Amino acid sequence: MAPPAPPAKRPVGTVTRGTTNPNRLRRMDRWIADAHGAALRRATAPVAVDLGYGAAPWTAVELLQRLRTAAPAVSVVGIEIEPARVAAAKPYEREGLAFRHGGFEVPLPEPPLLIRAANVLRQYDEAEVAAVWARLCARLAPGGLLVEGTCDEIGRRHVWVALGPSGPRTVTFATRLGSLERPSDLAERLPKALIHRNVPGEPVHAFLRDFDRAWAAAAPYASLGARQRWITSVRGLAGDWPVVDGPRRWRQGEVTVDWSALAPG
Known part of the structure; x- marks a missing residue:
């Protein structure tokens, strides 16, 4: 048998x-x-x-x-x-x-x-x-x-x-721009590795804070549409954060950042 x-x-x-x-x-x-x-x-x-x-x-x-x-x-x-x-x-x-x-x-x-x-x-x-x-x-x-x-x-x-x-490389934020009040609205959809780190002192919290500030500074572009406001915001954000994509992806309501900049402290 x-x-x-x-x-x-x-x-x-x-x-x-x-x-x-x-x-x-x-x-x-x-x-x-x-x-x-x-x-x-x-x-x-x-x-x-x-x-x-x-x-x-x-x-x-x-x-x-x-x-x-x-x-x-x-x-x-x-x-x-x-x-x-x-x-x-x-x-x-x-x-x-x-x-x-x-x-x-x-x-x-x-x-x-x-x-x-x-x-x-x-x-x-x-x-x-x-x-x-x-x-x-x-x-x-x-x-x-x-x-x-x-x-x-x-x-x-x-x-x-x-x-x-070899491990994590990038973090991408993507949204339907017409539904967005401010970039930090995306915080509720952070992946598990980051969602509990959206508190003062953590890199992802600082990133979303700076993104909101760039969004507010780009408010005059809202008359040209949410896409132009988003592109302008990301361009400003890229001066201080390692954004790794460009306008072709930003136009889709995306921005991709190097993981090392947002990794939990």
């Missing part, structure tokens, strides 16, 4: 609320396609992971569509820790899109070139974030990218951290 099969390993992580909406992650997806598209194009068979896609598969479906505008050969694998969600997503599988049961161990035979984890660490403790980041970065292929962050329910406000195998 053959020996019994070993028990399946339990996925690493905990079940999230699973809240999801179509088009919720559009800002993050478009940034990834722009920032990481060249790396995806260079790879022979690039794989991207939508980690913790939630109760419905919309974000994985949309990630495939948006990444293929930059890298037509890319495939997407949605990974969920809740088996019922994987079963519900299976009918949406097609060429280039698959769904798997798993967690932070990212159970794929080959390391992916991209892992996107949106709204996954929101329920975790801040002390757990570094270990999760390290585990996910260790699963990346050479030249790979981990993008981890948080957004509101309809994707108007979003903040994410981009990490490589």
Whole structure:
């Protein structure tokens, strides 16, 4: 008689609320396609992971569509820790899109070139974030990218951290400019590594304070539209903070800053 099969390993992580909406992650997806598209194009068979896609598969479906505008050969694998969600997503599988049961161990035979984890660490403790980041970065292929962050329910406000195998690189703030009263409104969407650090004495608090001041100074540009006010604000902010992108991205309601400037003190 053959020996019994070993028990399946339990996925690493905990079940999230699973809240999801179509088009919720559009800002993050478009940034990834722009920032990481060249790396995806260079790879022979690039794989991207939508980690913790939630109760419905919309974000994985949309990630495939948006990444293929930059890298037509890319495939997407949605990974969920809740088996019922994987079963519900299976009918949406097609060429280039698959769904798997798993967690932070990212159970794929080959390391992916991209892992996107949106709204996954929101329920975790801040002390757990570094270990999760390290585990996910260790699963990346050479030249790979981990993008981890948080957004509101309809994707108007979003903040994410981009990490490589050696750790965090940048923080991006993205918003629908028409919905913004002041840049510090984005504080409520800071990722878990930063959201509890938005207090006096911490770099991210100083950054948002200075961003609000630059926004106030740019008030005369409001007559030209929120986009022009945002661009002017970011240009002023870049005099004191290491902004790493330029007007082409600022026009999208984005600004990306070097992680080292905002890292917890």
